[in-house]
Amino acid sequence: MKRKIPQEEATDNPTVKKGFWALGLLKTMNDPKYIIKTDDQITMIKDMYPKAQHHFLVLPKQDISSLKAVTVKHLSLLKHMENIARAYVREKFKYSNFNIGYHADASMHRLHLHVISDDMDSEALKTKKHWNTFNTKFFLNSQNVIKSLEDNGKVLLPSPEECKKYLELPLKCHKCSVVPKNMPELKRHISTHHKIV
Ligand code: AMP
Ligand code: ZN
Numbered sequence: 458m459k460r461k462i463p464q465e466e467a468t469d470n471p472t473v474k475k476g477f478w479a480l481g482l483l484k485t486m487n488d489p490k491y492i493i494k495t496d497d498q499i500t501m502i503k504d505m506y507p508k509a510q511h512h513f514l515v516l517p518k519q520d521i522s523s524l525k526a527v528t529v530k531h532l533s534l535l536k537h538m539e540n541i542a543r544a545y546v547r548e549k550f551k552y553s554n555f556n557i558g559y560h561a562d563a564s565m566h567r568l569h570l571h572v573i574s575d576d577m578d579s580e581a582l583k584t585k586k587h588w589n590t591f592n593t594k595f596f597l598n599s600q601n602v603i604k605s606l607e608d609n610g611k612v613l614l615p616s617p618e619e620c621k622k623y624l625e626l627p628l629k630c631h632k633c634s635v636v637p638k639n640m641p642e643l644k645r646h647i648s649t650h651h652k653i654v
Contacts, residue, residue, distance in 0.1 A: 479566045481505070486516055486567075493545065498537055501545065504571075506581040508591060511550065511574040515542050521568040524559055524602070524612045532606055539599045542572040550574070558598040560590050562620045570599060577631065577647055585640060586624050592631045595623040 485491045486500045493501040504512040515538045546555045554575040605613045628643050629636050632650045637643035
């Protein structure tokens with residue numbers, strides 16, 4: 458029997474050629490356990506494998522596959538996504554620092570804005586690649602993405618070679634000059650920094 462495809466999951470986008478796992482966000486967007494808020498344009502969800510104490514994703518209901526598919530016609534949507542993220546962290550986490558932005562080359566289908574507390578303290582953060590996706594130029598601040606779209610009519614993205622280079626950079630603490638040897642050492646070190654309210 459054919460499964461009924463929910464509105465937000467329906468896509469005829471030919472770029473949906475990755476593995477089935479890459480469509481996981483579309484499923485989570487419809488799971489009340491994960492939904493933080495929703496309106497006519499977006500759904501905000503909890504990240505299923507949070508890479509910090511607080512980690513959320515804002516996704517458009519419109520089927521935009523990734524930053525590569527973003528054009529000027531999406532400008533107000535991107536601004537709305539950022540406003541939703543800012544309003545939520547202001548309301549819920551008054552004194553915490555959050556980073557709000559996109560991965561230059563996301564692995565999951567459907568454009569998603571990361572909203573992540575800067576403690577980077579989480580069991581699910583295990584690898585150097587995880588670390589570097591949030592703590593190098595692989596992480597594109599939402600405001601810069603919007604500015605790039607306004608200035609260029611599209612989002613200027615690092616090349617695949619540059620992305621690879623960012624993900625292979627040596628580990629470095631995001632709060633001080635410490636250069637840990639490996640992930641266990643980095644995780645021990647950052648626990649000395651973070652103090653979430
Ligand atoms: P990226 O595509 O690299 O920008 O990141 C995808 C994000 O989605 C990661 O932070 C994952 O932890 C998260 N994630 C992966 N699968 C799911 C899922 N099924 N539901 C919710 N979040 C997920
Ligand atoms: Zn440090």
